[in-house]
Amino acid sequence: MEGGWRSSDSFNEISRFMPSGQYLYSNLGLHEPSQFHPGNNGSTDQRNAVEINSHKDGGELQLFRPTLRDLYNQEVLYTLSQNNDLFSYMVYLQLCEPSDRDAEIIRRAMYANRTDLRLVMEIICTRSSLELLSIKQAYRVKYISLLEHDVLTKANGSLKEIISAILNSTYNGERFDTSMALCDAKVLYEAVTSSKYIDHNSIISIMSLRNIDQIKTILSSFKHLFGHEFMKFLKYYNSGEFGIQLRAVIRCIQFPEKHFAKQLRRAMVTGDSQEVLIRTLVTRSGIDIKNIDSAFSEKTGWSLESLIRNEFNCSSHENSLGWVRDALISLLKNY
Incomplete structure (x- = not known):
């Protein structure tokens, strides 16, 4: 495709920051490459790396991996994963396949010293049905385990019940059934209003039988029928802990x-x-990062760029915090 990214371009881009200053292997923990290819001098290597990371989308960046592996005689992602600095973490997330990256984020969130179910929920519930299917497959291959099983093992309470239902839903293409969505919206309404307590079973049944994309259609239908978002509707009723987690x-x-x-x-x-x-x-650039910026600003009065500059505050561009700051701002502005 004219103007598209060619696999041969990966070497040309990599060579831009294969420097005499030896940026990649000195700062990312890589060994000296088996082949030396002259690039810019050391003073601009970091800037070139930041420019490449912030101007290529995920698919393009992943084309760097084979080239880097050939040059350094090692798997770059593994080396990056062993480093503890923020720049390595950022580059690692960018170079990973999205499904592998998300599977690893979930795994670490569940098996860290303190289980972070909110992060598990974030990955599972903000991805499309097809993306969730890919994450489940990647998790099974990478960890020789079913994501559904591990969530049941590590999670607890109402959030476990809801997340498990979503994970058990079946991907059946990108078609939306609006008639079914209207019926399900009515079921949700009755589940909340028909008795003193919320009907957990009816809601869990819908969450487990409809995929993420269909659930979005159900929620739109709910507002169309009843004039309120289901999330706000739940807040008006005594839905307890289950309702809090469901919201x-x-x-x-x-x-x-x-x-x-x-x-x-x-x-x-x-x-x-x-x-x-x-x-x-890294995970939302090119998707909804501008909307996140607006939502964050609406609540805090801060832009994401202001937050980035505040959190990665340093006087120099030529250190790891400066590189991360500049790369994140570029990601924010370029998408």
Whole structure:
């Protein structure tokens, strides 16, 4: 395709930051390459790396992997994964296949010292039905285990019940059944209003039988029929802990930009802003990062660029925080 990215371009781009300053292997923990290809001098190597990372989409960046492996005689992703610095983390997320990346994020969230079910929910509920299918397949291959099984093992409470239902839903293409969605919307209404307590079983049944894309259609139908978003509707009724967790899941599915903005606000309090910013910018660039920026600004008065500059505050461009800051701002502006 004219103007498209060619696999041969990966060598040309890589050679731009294969420098006398030896940026990649000195700063990302790689050994000296088996072949030396002259590029720019060391003072501009980092800038070139940032420019490449921030101007190529995920598919284009993944073409770098074979070239890097040939040059360095090692699997670059593995080496990056062993580093603890933020720049390596950012590059690692960018070079990974999205399904592999998301599977690993989920795995780490579940098997860390402190299980982070909110992050598991984020990945599962903000991806399309087809993307979720790919994540489940990647997880099975990478960890020789079923994601559905591990969620049941590691999670607990109402959130486990809801996430498990979504994971058990079946991908059946990208067709939407609007008639079925209207019927399901009525079931949701009755599940909340027909008795003193919310009907968990009816809601879980819908979540397990309809994929993510169809659930979005159901939620749109609900507002069309009853004049309110289902997420807000739940808030008016005594839905207990189940309702609280269900609202969080619905927010992820229907309004992902609001979820990500909320997670960033929370990270500002907990001190995790740097990692959350990197993960959000890398995984949502080209999807809805502008909407996330608007949602975040609406609640805080800050733009994402302001938050990035504040969290990666340093006087020099030529250090790891400066590289991450510049790359994230480029991702924000280029998409």
